[in-house]
Amino acid sequence: MSVVIIDYGSGNLHSAAKAFERAARDNGLDIPVVVTADPEKLRAAERIVLPGVGAFKDCRDGLKSIPGMWDTLEDQVIVRARPFLGICVGMQLMASRGLEHDVTGGFGWIEGDVKPITPRDASFKIPHMGWNTLEMQRPHALLDGIELGENGLHGYFVHSYHLDAKHPSHVIATTEHGMAVTAMVGRDNMAGTQFHPEKSQGLGLALIANFLRWRP
Amino acid sequence: MLKARLIPCLDVKDGRVVKGVNFIDLRDAGDPVEIAKAYDAAGADELCFLDITATHENRGIIFDVVSRTAEACFMPLTVGGGVRTLDDIRKLLLAGADKVSINSAAVADRDFVRRAAEKFGAQCVVVAIDAKSVAPGKWEIFTHGGRKPTGIDAIAFAKDVTSLGAGEILLTSMDRDGTGKGFDIALTRAIADAVTVPVIASGGVGTLDHLVDGIRDGHAAAVLAASIFHFGTYSIAEAKHHLSANGVPMRLC
Numbered sequence: 001m002s003v004v005i006i007d008y009g010s011g012n013l014h015s016a017a018k019a020f021e022r023a024a025r026d027n028g029l030d031i032p033v034v035v036t037a038d039p040e041k042l043r044a045a046e047r048i049v050l051p052g053v054g055a056f057k058d059c060r061d062g063l064k065s066i067p068g069m070w071d072t073l074e075d076q077v078i079v080r081a082r083p084f085l086g087i088c089v090g091m092q093l094m095a096s097r098g099l100e101h102d103v104t105g106g107f108g109w110i111e112g113d114v115k116p117i118t119p120r121d122a123s124f125k126i127p128h129m130g131w132n133t134l135e136m137q138r139p140h141a142l143l144d145g146i147e148l149g150e151n152g153l154h155g156y157f158v159h160s161y162h163l164d165a166k167h168p169s170h171v172i173a174t175t176e177h178g179m180a181v182t183a184m185v186g187r188d189n190m191a192g193t194q195f196h197p198e199k200s201q202g203l204g205l206a207l208i209a210n211f212l213r214w215r216p
Numbered sequence: 217m218l219k220a221r222l223i224p225c226l227d228v229k230d231g232r233v234v235k236g237v238n239f240i241d242l243r244d245a246g247d248p249v250e251i252a253k254a255y256d257a258a259g260a261d262e263l264c265f266l267d268i269t270a271t272h273e274n275r276g277i278i279f280d281v282v283s284r285t286a287e288a289c290f291m292p293l294t295v296g297g298g299v300r301t302l303d304d305i306r307k308l309l310l311a312g313a314d315k316v317s318i319n320s321a322a323v324a325d326r327d328f329v330r331r332a333a334e335k336f337g338a339q340c341v342v343v344a345i346d347a348k349s350v351a352p353g354k355w356e357i358f359t360h361g362g363r364k365p366t367g368i369d370a371i372a373f374a375k376d377v378t379s380l381g382a383g384e385i386l387l388t389s390m391d392r393d394g395t396g397k398g399f400d401i402a403l404t405r406a407i408a409d410a411v412t413v414p415v416i417a418s419g420g421v422g423t424l425d426h427l428v429d430g431i432r433d434g435h436a437a438a439v440l441a442a443s444i445f446h447f448g449t450y451s452i453a454e455a456k457h458h459l460s461a462n463g464v465p466m467r468l469c
Contacts, residue, residue: 012309014283054340129339199291
């Protein structure tokens with residue numbers, strides 16, 4: 001039983017792996033963390049993490065360039081219902097389409113498009129970069145025990161696009177940046193965070209620990 | 217709501233932390249990885265490494281420093297200094313940097329900013345602008361640690377690199393850097409109001425009020441300082457509470 005972090009050339013994953021290892025250790029969970037580009041190892045995973053930085057299309061192309069990776073992920077998440085966490089562009093890939101540069105297809109697990117953030121005035125800088133609080137839209141196991149709201153903990157965001165979900169019930173949390181920006185989505189065994197839990201100190205380690213214990 | 221960011225900066229030379237006073241006198245303040253861990257624990261919002269001698273000397277050591285820091289710290293890390301090629305950026309990102317700051321190379325070839333943003337995403341491309349006042353309300357870009365004038369207007373340049381894909385501007389006043397007299401507020405505000413991306417104010421912090429000025433009057437999204445933290449003049453917590461008490465939205469937990 002392991003948590004697999006998928007490595008498809010989208011940046012450095014040592015820091016993410018260390019964050020998962022630390023969250024496991026701090027919570028007395030004996031769960032090996034495997035960083036891999038091998039779909040066979042993904043098949044053996046109990047839990048799956050899909051990170052992603054950069055552009056939507058580059059990340060999709062990166063995943064597609066590994067033979068068998070896209071289909072194995074679909075199989076593990078949809079058919080076998082493994083607990084899944086997408087991070088940043090890894091979360092955006094759960095959408096139907098990305099509209100960054102070109103129109104690019106995503107997994108389509110969360111119906112909706114990945115669109116530019118359009119704040120109400122120019123005092124809100126783009127990219128939305130830095131620490132922001134989360135407004136919970138519906139309770140979720142991954143947010144258990146985490147203080148949210150204006151006086152709560154912060155997630156670290158760095159993005160110019162967000163997932164505009166078709167069904168409000170798929171939006172777990174939003175954040176305010178001159179508009180309601182989607183911060184977390186989920187349904188069934190899958191969740192995605194626009195912010196980076198692996199860079200979000202206290203909130204991040206708590207959310208990762210919740211993910212490692214999650215039994216959807 | 218999005219909070220203002222407080223960013224301690226470590227000037228790194230040969231794998232050790234130094235702080236240049238006007239970029240000339242260097243003092244050794246220790247191991248960058250240990251200091252990074254201490255800042256992480258203290259609640260710094262991000263961390264910045266500037267490999268200040270990278271243009272002249274062997275760069276290999278910084279990759280090891282970045283990689284060891286990224287493994288120990290769960291906070292965003294920006295690395296700059298001597299970044300000239302897409303391969304330099306790739307290596308720093310693979311070592312564990314979240315953002316890479318480009319300085320002279322962007323001045324020499326603005327299209328480099330476009331290529332970098334296209335390849336790695338605007339979110340990781342920071343353009344570092346070193347500016348000096350040349351007339352009232354006018355600032356010029358200087359490169360090579362402030363030694364080399366370029367004749368390029370800082371505001372026009374900031375707008376230009378932003379339109380080419382820079383995701384953030386790290387703005388240093390070469391008139392103020394190392395003086396402890398505070399940010400060049402007029403410069404900071406002129407650039408912050410001219411671009412759509414976040415601006416990090418840098419150069420000249422000597423007191424906690426200077427940090428407040430940078431956000432409140434300079435309209436910066438983040439403030440960067442080095443020596444006031446390294447030598448223990450103020451702690452990260454003191455600085456963040458001071459900013460918060462003066463009306464700047466900060467992350468205090």
